[in-house]
Amino acid sequence: MSAGRRLLDDCFLHDRDRMRHSEVLALISERLSPIVPTELVPLREAAGRILAEQIAAPRDVPFSDNSAVDGYAFAYADYFKRNTLGIRTRIAAGDLAPVEIGKGEAARIFTGAAMPTGADTVAMQEDCELSEDGSTVTVPKGLKPGANRRRAGEDVAQGSIAIEPCVRLRAQDLAAIASFGFDQVPVYRRLRIAVLSTGNELVEPGSADPFQPGLVFDSNRTMLAALAETLPIEITDLGILKDDASLIARTIEDAAGKHDVILSTGGASRGEEDHVVTTLDSLGKRHLWQIAVKPGRPMVVGQIPTDQGDCVFFGLPGNPVAVLVCFLLYVRPALTILGGGQALEPVRYQLPAAFHIARKKTDRREFLRGWLAIGPDGITRIEKFPRDGSGLITGLRQATGLIELDEAVNEVREGDRVAFIPFNEFGL
Numbered sequence: 001m002s003a004g005r006r007l008l009d010d011c012f013l014h015d016r017d018r019m020r021h022s023e024v025l026a027l028i029s030e031r032l033s034p035i036v037p038t039e040l041v042p043l044r045e046a047a048g049r050i051l052a053e054q055i056a057a058p059r060d061v062p063f064s065d066n067s068a069v070d071g072y073a074f075a076y077a078d079y080f081k082r083n084t085l086g087i088r089t090r091i092a093a094g095d096l097a098p099v100e101i102g103k104g105e106a107a108r109i110f111t112g113a114a115m116p117t118g119a120d121t122v123a124m125q126e127d128c129e130l131s132e133d134g135s136t137v138t139v140p141k142g143l144k145p146g147a148n149r150r151r152a153g154e155d156v157a158q159g160s161i162a163i164e165p166c167v168r169l170r171a172q173d174l175a176a177i178a179s180f181g182f183d184q185v186p187v188y189r190r191l192r193i194a195v196l197s198t199g200n201e202l203v204e205p206g207s208a209d210p211f212q213p214g215l216v217f218d219s220n221r222t223m224l225a226a227l228a229e230t231l232p233i234e235i236t237d238l239g240i241l242k243d244d245a246s247l248i249a250r251t252i253e254d255a256a257g258k259h260d261v262i263l264s265t266g267g268a269s270r271g272e273e274d275h276v277v278t279t280l281d282s283l284g285k286r287h288l289w290q291i292a293v294k295p296g297r298p299m300v301v302g303q304i305p306t307d308q309g310d311c312v313f314f315g316l317p318g319n320p321v322a323v324l325v326c327f328l329l330y331v332r333p334a335l336t337i338l339g340g341g342q343a344l345e346p347v348r349y350q351l352p353a354a355f356h357i358a359r360k361k362t363d364r365r366e367f368l369r370g371w372l373a374i375g376p377d378g379i380t381r382i383e384k385f386p387r388d389g390s391g392l393i394t395g396l397r398q399a400t401g402l403i404e405l406d407e408a409v410n411e412v413r414e415g416d417r418v419a420f421i422p423f424n425e426f427g428l
Contacts, residue, residue: 007035007310012301018290020407021329021365025343028333034340035260035309036189043178046169049187049232050340055163060153061179065115066093068148072128072137073119074106076145084138091116106137115149122148155179166342168232188340193228194255196238197221198248198276199266199318204240219393220265220323224316227327228263230427231335248275253283256304256311261335264300266318276300276315286313291330292364292407295322295390299330312338319390325367325402328426346425348404350417354381357405357412365406369399370420382420399423 012031019027038052067073074085085106089099093112100117101107107116115122123139130137156162162176163169169185177185202218218240225235238255241248255262264276277300280286286302300315314331316323333343354373360366369385382403385395404419405412412418 012287018292020292032337035338039189040184041187043183046185049169051165051167052186052188054161054165056161057156057158057180060158061156064152066150067109067113067122068150069124070110071122071125072106073109073122076121078104084136086136191233191339192259193233193261194236194238194259195225195263197265198241200243202240245275249279252279257306262313264315294366295325320393321390346421348419348421351420352381352415353412353418355384356414360410362410368403369395370403371400
């Protein structure tokens with residue numbers, strides 16, 4: 001199978017002081033490409049993986065004409081003349097010997113069995129009448145030619161492209177591949193991702209006893225790893241790195257040589273303790289994306305060249321809501337492309353708002369936490385979490401999706417139609 005590829009040199013470079021949401025997505029779509037090699041995996045292990053090559057049908061599916069029901073197969077031309085036919089033979093699914101019926105004859109047939117030569121129509125058994133000795137069958141009038149017959153290639157014709165590459169394989173896709181007789185599938189190797197947090201204030205859950213003012217349990221890394229695991233990846237948890245320049249430099253350099261992507265939370269600023277930024281500057285290319293969205297602070301993005309290829313770095317803000325929003329909107333589509341997939345826009349549902357926002361800045365896009373509620377009048381409306389702080393995990397738990405207010409919106413009145421993106425559009 002194929003080897004991984006390098007990205008464009010300095011692929012995250014841009015010439016804007018502040019980028020709009022659509023500009024960030026365009027840059028990700030245009031500049032990024034798969035960086036992982038491909039491999040063959042057993043069909044039973046391919047669920048959720050990203051297909052690397054198109055799948056074409058090597059033969060018709062179904063392979064031959066067969067019966068869609070339990071009943072009696074016959075030639076419509078004979079039935080048109082008489083509706084009582086002699087029973088010549090019995091055909092079950094899996095019978096391989098070729099069978100032929102003559103004029104005025106029918107075959108007892110079961111669902112999935114190959115149609116006998118000379119037959120083109122099947123009558124359902126519950127609509128038919130057998131003679132007392134079982135030698136003849138009377139079929140009902142009014143059947144159409146070809147009734148209850150599945151034609152060869154009716155599902156998929158030989159040579160047709162059934163599944164295009166770069167899609168994430170679902171259960172129904174695996175069923176189609178199995179129906180072609182394939183027991184292995186070419187897929188992209190899982191992205192190898194390292195996750196870390198930085199900050200002297202962070203402690204591991206369960207490790208601080210007694211808990212002291214100034215400490216914070218590291219919830220972001222747990223959430224970030226869970227978000228990433230909705231994609232076909234392998235995660236290495238590098239834990240919490242204290243604000244030590246040499247420690248951060250050694251850890252990131254070592255991780256870059258073993259992983260395709262490094263995800264970090266905290267340290268996405270220009271502060272004097274931001275050793276992540278200085279490490280990236282020394283190892284590769286680094287950019288600070290100022291994105292005109294709320295919630296969101298600058299995102300650090302970069303690439304580190306290694307002997308194995310490029311390692312991509314995403315440094316997310318330190319607030320939980322900003323971490324989730326930035327990951328879903330920007331990091332998730334980037335990881336999808338890097339892993340060989342297609343970054344599809346989430347479906348947005350335009351529904352009436354059950355809230356009022358008196359003023360919103362028009363130079364940025366805002367993403368609020370919300371959920372759908374059916375009112376007494378039967379109309380579905382969008383409810384908004386009442387508090388907007390980007391450090392409030394409660395709002396993330398209560399929400400079932402994001403409310404999107406684009407740059408042109410300056411006010412939202414109750415009843416105005418706004419966009420709602422359910423979390424299940426992101427695999428949550």
